[in-house]
Amino acid sequence: MTAVTARPTASRRRFNGAGKPWVPYLFVAPFVLLFLVFLVSPIIVAVWNSLFSQQSSGLGFGGTTTAFVGLDNFARALSDQDFLVSFGRVALYGLVQVPVMMFIAATLALLFDSALVRGRRFFQFAAFLPYAVPGVIAALLWGFLYQPSVSPLIQALSSIGVDANLLAPGTVLWSIANVSIWSYTGINMIIMFAALQAIPREIYEAARIDGASDLRIAVGIKLPMIAPAVLLTTLSSIIGTLQLFNEPQVLKNVTANISSDYTPNMAIYAASTLGKDPNLASAMAVILGVATLIVSVIVLRLNNRTTKRASDGL
């Protein structure tokens, strides 16, 4: 009992930082350590590996040697037509999927923030629930709904005369997008909703006195004020798009129209596991990492320019 009451004073003394400039570093040390071990060092290893290649000679039964090949692996990756096409594919996917998802998420967030919705908690929970379903399971679930002979969805469409093929070469990309939208709209909605809740209500009252309609308030006041949250969710969605893997990799099992290098991440996986070339895969991973960095910087710049004032709060 005495020990418990004594602790606060003791700790207050111990963590008094005056004259101990190393104390803050002590606090960030666990983060820095994990950051170095699990983020920085794998990147260094990947870059290092990408500069080498396993080489055999003749029939290869003499064993392999590791040779320094400079940027050869990068040249191989960048001259691989299918790998480049996979970037174009996720770019097209992102251009459609991210705006659609953001639109739905923002609309839902604004609806839940307004006084229009009854049973708000329930509907919010329902919209968020798919996010709790692991990505692989979500893709499995939708995989069933995409297969004509086992899908009630397609059978229902067929009974009203619509012949839908959701796994055809031209449509399968959007079937994947549908899974992602289903999975991630909820979390984006929650982040935007939280931002909306933080806006002082007096602003709306002032707007209403000035004669603004609910729609006008939503578009003219609420959206600009949650711009930082929209930026955050958009950025993470774009990064998620470039990293697209789970959904297509699972749906690949039900359709031949998803190739082994359908997305950059799948191409990296195929190169390392099926092609057994970890060095090439490392080079491809570095390329993907750089591409992600470039896209993120561009998005941040664009946003800074257009919503300069709002972003300052981020």
Add this chain to the structure above:
Amino acid sequence: MRLTTRTARVAAMALAGAFAVTGLAACSTSDDGGSAAADGEPVEIDFWGWVPGLEDLVAQWNDENPDIQVSFHRMTGDDGQKVEAAVDAGAGPDLVQLSTHNLPDYVIAGRVQDITEYVADDESNYTASSWASVSFDGQIYGVPQGIGPAATMYRTDILDEYGIEMPTTWDEYVDAARELHEANPDVYIANMSPSEIGQWSQEIQQAESSWYGIDGDSWTVGVNDAGSQLVAERWQTLLDEGLVTTEQVWTPEYWALVNNGTIATVTYAAWFPSLLAENAADTSGQWAIAPMPKNAGSDNSGDSGGAAVVVLAGAENPGAAAEFASWLNGSDDTQEALITVGGLFPSTVNGLASEALLTESEFYGGQVINEVFIESAEQTPATWVDGPNYGTAQTAITDEFAKVVNGDLTFLEALDNAQAITVADLEDRGLNVSE
């Protein structure tokens, strides 16, 4: 690859209800690899495999051999893909079951041990083609464990209904496909799965072709050789005339088509009949098995590859490990269990002679189905050679075939593309390739 993905699929089907998930299955490795035989201490061997019932055989061995104690880990999901990383990190098991298609890569990368001195005497008990699949450059790198001779499972009720005889040649097969589809547009003779490479390679073997070959000090690559072109033209005809479905095998959609009588025949390896019986239980008694259709002027049958048990690089007691592998796969003690419980089609002389192989199957109308597979095994030419980087060849073919099924390429063009990809990959690794 084929056998491992099959187990992965079976496991995933059990988990997810129907189709495979890459990377779903988790596993735990048992503690460190074999320890040296200290005085009086038993040698400890770690063994990873996927055949049903191996636990009991391992227990039997451990009872009879106190000096060599084996611990068994059942492989599920993507365990097969972990093996290489585990070996490279020095944390692999001593023994692992492996698709023979992948063995050349293991040999080239130095991940398996040469066990010639321990198992050379076993040769006479194994079929020629299975023994060839574990031998490279005169050295033995594993003990065969099962092969996959092909035959055709067909719906007797459907063929009877339209008065069609089960075809014995591929020419008759194409004619039967036309007749069947004309009689009932909802019935197709077969499914051409662009991703199920074993169904392709068994016909390549039947045509005495091989994706790989050895010419002196160089590899040859024959993904688009004459035999492959023969098979390509056959399936191109069936595809162009709309006589086959093109679903992926193992999907709920595929099994739905099998169950509702859309697909009339399935030509596949000796391990397929039990999976068919499991996944289409309601059609019991409506199936029979016949030899796979033949090419004109040839009695050849085909095989989609088998498995082997290999001693990995990190094993400290290769002799003890090889001794166990040799007992497990070749001894009289184990054949019956491997056939009945394991569902293996034996690669051994004593296994092929086992009475356990000749049981009647209710699902197949009381037929002794293995008689067909035994004949198929005897008619399979030993011309197939596995080569390096089988995974790349397989992925290339799968991806290109998807474009064929979509109508973007012909099979012949797809084979040319896959050939180019495979050759380029071997050359990138510094291997000699002669064209």
